[in-house]
Amino acid sequence: MADGLAKHFSDRAKDMKASDVRELLKLLQVPDMISFAGGLPNPESFPVDIIREIADDVLRQDGAQALQYGITEGYAPLRDAIAERMKGKGMRVARENVLVVSGSQQVIDLMGKIFIDPKDIVLISAPTYLTALTGFGTYQAAFESVPIDENNMRMDLFEERMKALTRRAKTPEIVYVLPNFHNPAGVTMPEKSRRRLVDMASEYDFIILEDDPYGELRYRGDDIAPVKSFDDEGRVVYMGTFSKVLSPGLRVGYVLADEEILKKLIIAKQSTDVCTNVLGQRIAHEYVVRGHIDKQILKIRAIYGRKLDIMLKGMKEFMPSGLHWVEPDGGMFLWVTLPEGLNSPDLLESALKKRVAFVSGRAFFPDPRDGFGSMRLNFTHASDELITEGLKRLGAVVNQEMVSKWDRSRDAVDAQVMDAVKGNLVGKS
């Protein structure tokens, strides 16, 4: 590039950095690496043969339409099928509330586009979904973060924060939540908190963006109604996806919103990518209406539930005491808190040498000083055997780090004694 073309970049682009996770994923090509790092579905779960059959039928019966531009809103029968399924979860929606998107990540981009001016506040839990940070960051959002506990976002702290922000006349535009099997933290928001959140949205006048990629991947306990099901005012925008229950490579997701908001999302999408790929939409549609999807969800739940059990068993077996985690009821991730004094970037460096990878908690916090004491482990992608082998390796690395830490702190004590002794000597001289 000619020197100095970089100066042409927009302010938002100057702040864009390749994420650590992205860089990390490149390392995973190394042979023998066992990865708990990504957030990939297990390809074992993909219904390849059914998709092949459907693709063939769609192209045979309606190829000209399936290969033509579609309208931005999405393929109407797919919008209907999505509305129908979402009604089953208690949301009052119709076709007019559904926009089909190019994967649910696109919803974050479009929501940023239509709601966020530079310095507008997006309130998130900390930790939160990494690419929500970069997505809203693109629109130069200011982040306010509220800690989580085993019940997802801490509602008491959220209320305090809202009061404090209101006093400074700085209420958020968007409150972004992951109520089910939070990424990265795995925790689920109880119904009471969901109701409270909707009430507060009305009271404080903000929009809730409910991100629910894993809602159907529950392995224990009972479903909890979505935040949007408690919404009477059109304040909750709900995003879902076929990536986790069908195939991420199809890039088909959806957003449910009040009509006025949906209209703006549609206009924004129109100049972004015209429409979601039509063949992918047609495949998703047939997959739903032919009745495969519920069976598929049961199948995925069985596979991932088993993998979660294997991971929890391995954690107990191979990890030294001092590490903590909340057992998730679903989703794809286990969030682990390290003992005082260990830090996850160093641990990751050692782990990679032993051919096992995870994501340091750092990636999931807006403040770069946070997240050193935690790590995210994905349990859906590795084979059952490799989960156990990977935890064995990781356990050994953690043990080793704890020993070194102990050695270092002993060395530090020794050094202090030595310094004290030297000080005395110097003092005397």
Place this chain on the structure above:
Amino acid sequence: MADGLAKHFSDRAKDMKASDVRELLKLLQVPDMISFAGGLPNPESFPVDIIREIADDVLRQDGAQALQYGITEGYAPLRDAIAERMKGKGMRVARENVLVVSGSQQVIDLMGKIFIDPKDIVLISAPTYLTALTGFGTYQAAFESVPIDENNMRMDLFEERMKALTRRAKTPEIVYVLPNFHNPAGVTMPEKSRRRLVDMASEYDFIILEDDPYGELRYRGDDIAPVKSFDDEGRVVYMGTFSKVLSPGLRVGYVLADEEILKKLIIAKQSTDVCTNVLGQRIAHEYVVRGHIDKQILKIRAIYGRKLDIMLKGMKEFMPSGLHWVEPDGGMFLWVTLPEGLNSPDLLESALKKRVAFVSGRAFFPDPRDGFGSMRLNFTHASDELITEGLKRLGAVVNQEMVSKWDRSRDAVDAQVMDAVKGNLVGKS
């Protein structure tokens, strides 16, 4: 929606309007409507059987990968295949210069994202591609426009404008051009202007965005090397697509750029939609490497070239004198200038009543006062018979409007005479 949620929209969203064309496209569902309005490829050209065969092979042989997330950059063998083809057009590019995107429209969005701060200047030809206006408009670009003639953008006026802008220290960030078979104007930029544009980019320090969706759809004359082929400084970003030569519903396009720019585009895409749908990429890749694409281009050229001839013949046969157009050498559109006094929105209203549609020139200018004297006719989508029938209808409407205009102007003269007479009477009383 709760009253007043609209106040939460970002400044950019408040300016977003559904485009006239979008609204118009909805009217086209009326039975018997002959449409010259859209920019749709003819589905007759889609290689449905080959795509069906390829989809089947890809899913059979590598289903797990084809349905999994892909990397943001795009499927590596497709990037290679694109680089290879583009080298054949004289561009010095390798895999590292190629990003696969979700249709080339996405390039405009990503370029806006990484280069445009509010009020930054994007220089365009006037008219220009409608969705470049809305796409850059999303990033609150300020537009400077330069008129076109039969040689595409008027280079003399462009030079004058650049000098004037430089005096005001307001040079554009991006100069957006459609050198081949311009949309909507159909005109092509000569090699000399392309070379000059690249020299000026260096001299005045701007980025050129070269949009080339129709480059391979040439029906007469010889290919002209792309603007990017004359670029030594990485100042030209080139965008292309499989939409016009394979299928728009697959949503697979590409951008070629200097590595430093490409890196930012990749990071921006990552938080926008993660990756382009993988099945579509795999289909496009196989379509190219199995050697279908060049035969397909020949086939499309034959179909569209014939349709262009039919349209040009129909124009001569059915249009009254006083209308002007430049015969395009390729692409999808004929741009027609109306005689003084006719205006295209009124003409469109009358035309729709006679069941024939086009797009008023208004849609293609940033200034809402422009474009009343022109219309865009698409010649690729309608069947051969309907092109002729549509022009017959449109010719009748134009004739009728010219007669009414004549009547109106005669009425106006009569009224003036009457006023004068009345004035005399009043004066006398």
